[in-house]
Amino acid sequence: MKLNLPAVFTGLVFATFVCQTPAAEPETVWLSSLDLTPIVQGWGQPQADKSVTGKPLSIGGKRFERGLGTHTDSIIRLQLNGGAEKFSAFVGVDDAATSDQATLSFRIIGDSKVLWRARGVKRGQPPRKVEVDLKGVKMLLLLADSRGSINFGHANWADAKFLVTGARPVIVGAPKEEAVILTPKPPRTPRINGARIFGVRPGHPFLFTIPATGDRPMTFAVDNLPAGLTVDSKTGQIQGRIEKPGTYRVTFRASNLLGDTWRPFKIVCGDTLALTPHMGWNSWYVWENHVTDKIMREAADAMVSSGMINHGYQYVNIDDCWSAKPGATDPTLIGEPRDEWGAVNSNPRFPNMKALTDYIHSKGLKAGIYTSPGPLTCAGHIGAYQHEAIDAQRFAEWGYDFLKYDWCSYRTVATNPSLTQLQWPYRAMGDLLRKQGRDIVLNLCQYGMGKVWEWGKEVGGHSWRTAGDLGGSFYGIPSALFRDGFDVYSGNELHKHGGPGGWNDPDYLLLGYLSNWKGQTVPTPLTPNEQYTHFSLWCLVAAPLIFSGDITRLDDFTLNILCNDEVIEVDQDPLGKPGRRVAIDGDLEVWARDMEDGSKAVGLFNRGEEPATVVAKWAELGLEGKRIVRDLWRQKDLGSCEGEFKAEVPRHGVVLVRLRAK
Ligand code: GAL
Numbered sequence: 001m002k003l004n005l006p007a008v009f010t011g012l013v014f015a016t017f018v019c020q021t022p023a024a025e026p027e028t029v030w031l032s033s034l035d036l037t038p039i040v041q042g043w044g045q046p047q048a049d050k051s052v053t054g055k056p057l058s059i060g061g062k063r064f065e066r067g068l069g070t071h072t073d074s075i076i077r078l079q080l081n082g083g084a085e086k087f088s089a090f091v092g093v094d095d096a097a098t099s100d101q102a103t104l105s106f107r108i109i110g111d112s113k114v115l116w117r118a119r120g121v122k123r124g125q126p127p128r129k130v131e132v133d134l135k136g137v138k139m140l141l142l143l144a145d146s147r148g149s150i151n152f153g154h155a156n157w158a159d160a161k162f163l164v165t166g167a168r169p170v171i172v173g174a175p176k177e178e179a180v181i182l183t184p185k186p187p188r189t190p191r192i193n194g195a196r197i198f199g200v201r202p203g204h205p206f207l208f209t210i211p212a213t214g215d216r217p218m219t220f221a222v223d224n225l226p227a228g229l230t231v232d233s234k235t236g237q238i239q240g241r242i243e244k245p246g247t248y249r250v251t252f253r254a255s256n257l258l259g260d261t262w263r264p265f266k267i268v269c270g271d272t273l274a275l276t277p278h279m280g281w282n283s284w285y286v287w288e289n290h291v292t293d294k295i296m297r298e299a300a301d302a303m304v305s306s307g308m309i310n311h312g313y314q315y316v317n318i319d320d321c322w323s324a325k326p327g328a329t330d331p332t333l334i335g336e337p338r339d340e341w342g343a344v345n346s347n348p349r350f351p352n353m354k355a356l357t358d359y360i361h362s363k364g365l366k367a368g369i370y371t372s373p374g375p376l377t378c379a380g381h382i383g384a385y386q387h388e389a390i391d392a393q394r395f396a397e398w399g400y401d402f403l404k405y406d407w408c409s410y411r412t413v414a415t416n417p418s419l420t421q422l423q424w425p426y427r428a429m430g431d432l433l434r435k436q437g438r439d440i441v442l443n444l445c446q447y448g449m450g451k452v453w454e455w456g457k458e459v460g461g462h463s464w465r466t467a468g469d470l471g472g473s474f475y476g477i478p479s480a481l482f483r484d485g486f487d488v489y490s491g492n493e494l495h496k497h498g499g500p501g502g503w504n505d506p507d508y509l510l511l512g513y514l515s516n517w518k519g520q521t522v523p524t525p526l527t528p529n530e531q532y533t534h535f536s537l538w539c540l541v542a543a544p545l546i547f548s549g550d551i552t553r554l555d556d557f558t559l560n561i562l563c564n565d566e567v568i569e570v571d572q573d574p575l576g577k578p579g580r581r582v583a584i585d586g587d588l589e590v591w592a593r594d595m596e597d598g599s600k601a602v603g604l605f606n607r608g609e610e611p612a613t614v615v616a617k618w619a620e621l622g623l624e625g626k627r628i629v630r631d632l633w634r635q636k637d638l639g640s641c642e643g644e645f646k647a648e649v650p651r652h653g654v655v656l657v658r659l660r661a662k
Helices: 011-019 284-290 293-305 353-362 388-398 408-412 419-434 479-483 528-540 556-562 565-571
Strands: 027-030 057-059 062-064 067-071 074-079 084-093 103-110 113-121 128-133 139-147 154-164 170-172 197-200 206-209 219-223 229-231 237-240 246-256 259-269 279-282 315-317 366-371 402-405 441-444 463-465 503-505 513-515 521-523 545-547 580-585 588-594 600-606 612-617 626-631 636-642 644-649 654-660
Touching (some): 062 154, 084 103, 084 113, 084 139, 113 128, 219 229, 293 315, 293 353, 366 388, 388 419, 528 545, 528 556, 528 600, 565 654, 644 654
Parallel strands (some): 279 545, 366 402
Antiparallel strands (some): 057 062, 067 154, 084 128, 103 113, 103 139, 206 237, 246 259, 513 521, 580 588, 600 654, 626 654
């Protein structure tokens, strides 16, 4: 009998011996004992055997010695490779969360199948028991999401453990995705892109550069240009002043050695600016407090050399940190904060603001600046408090075309603001800017307080941030793209308030290379599909398209996202009607936007962790009959559909289409 032989004799004998050993005792592996580094979550760090705030784990008054404290939205992706038998835990909101406003859902997905879920989980409820059979499961996802705001989404997986007989579970990161460029390059023949309408006030300096792709040299002309304007035939820059209010229908023309083209355009000389959402670049998410005159000039150069200007990008905007910083020791941040008349001075990093805006304007672009109604800006630099009028005048004299007006230290002025107090600084600045001799677009940055979308336009704003900083909450969590600013405060309501002259602003396009707050520039944490989602969603909701990554370091993939003219056309549609979510089924969402020509732009989104089929139903879109479907990212017709259009959408991805009657 083989069994009687000593195990050391031969390999074969040894193998036989092992085969006949009784099955190994299942081992308990605690979730919190694994390497937690790959976990992504909406706030803070996952905590082993503690709540996300570092307190003992506690749900509904019951304490747990072991478990994992996370914060919504969190994704724990575990590779099991069939080695685990069972997972068990108690889930709930940690008792130490200081508010019970969060409503959580927990989900367990094994190889694309939902194995367990709990919805409507709130603080104070008893822990919910989880027990799932994992036999044969290779990939397991433990997900915790918040409905509405992620605030106080302290999601506990208490007492969480695996019963393991084979390989131990390993927490892994998101699957790698290839950055696929979906959009064909623009033709070498001329093509006019971007907005089809532009607003200007009578008698104010006019600057608009015709955005056109195609080989250079290119020759530009405009038919029926109103009196007071001229076009530079080499650059396409239209300049001058229109004295007489009115709507001027003009025709832009562009030609090169390979062909020519034309496109109708409307100039509306009246009181309304920002007839389409602003397009441009802002320094904040890449340069933060390192911004300088040189960086801004290089940004303007790059907007031209990268070709972004040919797709309609216009504004080159400095964010915080250009004025003096009280108490700073860095000599480039100090200096007299104000001049002898009280007007704000720039710090030594910006030696000559007028020369800077002249430079930006010479490229056919517009210049933007930032301040706060409080004594200090968010980064502690001089703000406009009690100097609003003289500062507004100074911005105009310097030649700025855009002002972002933050909130920050205004909290020290209005500690518990009423609606009137919330509105006051913006109304005051809106009035002041209107009195200047040039058009200055006003962006309100107070994070959505007091439902700013309901009154932002009335107080003189041309766009208003709808929520806090996107960069602070979205890292690795694409659901933040959908939530921040879109339904955090008012359900799916914001679309009712944006429109020509005033737009909902869910913050900047976080693409390309961004600062990681340690002063290093790192690639956006969004996967390629999440980047398509980000840009598509911004266009569907008519958000300003302000890129805030490193504009001097644009790779082909980032440019492909930023510069697809058919997608930008959705954002810049002259009807100016923001889209909205028309259907939601778990992680699958359909968003739609009415276009001026009667067509509809429709985004089929998959927020889920696995590819899925998303269906856009005519009934939900308010359509009947046949529609021609054009894939906007691929710029390709997909044929015609009736009743519905469905597409396979990758994890966290989108299929963006335009549906036309013919
Ligand atoms: C924040 C604002 C950011 C950025 C920053 C500058 O309040 O939301 O977009 O401007 O201030 O300090």
